[in-house]
Amino acid sequence: MNFDYFIIAMIWIVSIITLLIVVPRSRIREYMAVFFFFQSLTRIFGIVLTAFGALSSEVRLFERATKISFTSEFMFYPTMAVVFHRWYPDQGGKLRVVLHYVVFTGVIILYMYLLATFTRIMRVDAQQLIRFFFNFVFEFWTCRRYVLWLMGTTKLQAYHGVGGSEEWK
């Protein structure tokens, strides 16, 4: 019991430190968009997959209010999405990109597997892990499309130093 809560606390601490290290200050808006959008995705997937019984969590925050693993869905996965976005191989070939997806999804699957094996924070069986693999590949891909679109439409970086822009309609 205590060990599980210790792990939950560690996940929060490690995620927050990772965010502080990884996100460049000058691009904080872009990474906020990644984080918030990915949260939205994991939230809906977490709820639906838990409702269908593919996922469950015994030791969790907000035990009464929700059955999903708030720590993972709210903090850990979005943090992974931020790291994913930070080192995405823009200039790399197809193989590099595929490898990138595999590595990051792999880390998440490993995380789920370790939690399922050694703690009661998460319960998934091995067959479900394969499904989660494709689920996360899809989430990463969607999130990346969204952020590229968002950055393309707003030219957030171009506004640097201008300030006081009155025309915003």
Place this chain on the structure above:
Amino acid sequence: MEVTFLYAIWSITIFSLVLIPKKRLNEASVIFVFQQLITWSLGLIVAELNWIEYPVREFASVNRTSFTFEFWVYPLISVFYVLHYPVHKSIWKRIFYTSIITTVLIISEILFEKFTDLIEYIHWEWYVSWISVYATLYIAQRFHRWFFKFE
């Protein structure tokens, strides 16, 4: 009856998406996911402490929170609120604008509370709702201005 209301709410809100100007979809999406982050955490706290109950709700086996309101309706209302925010008007007009929208929302919440099982106040008062809605709308509006560097 509650389920009919939910259907109606979902239909109306989905149709209301056409009212978002295409050019401002980027702004709308940022406000939407930002407000979701707030409702996710606050909604869980409120349900965890048993302040509000939602007897009829989606995904009832998973959550005690109101999925419809917190995931979809309120973030969407925030989008419309922020996109039409009278930025260049005087401070009193801006306060008036926020207050009117908040009041309309709270009146509908009270009606839902009184006449349906969609929401029940346990240890809660309408003015707590009023203050939290006003505050979260305001935060979303500030965040939007900061995010898109309008100031």
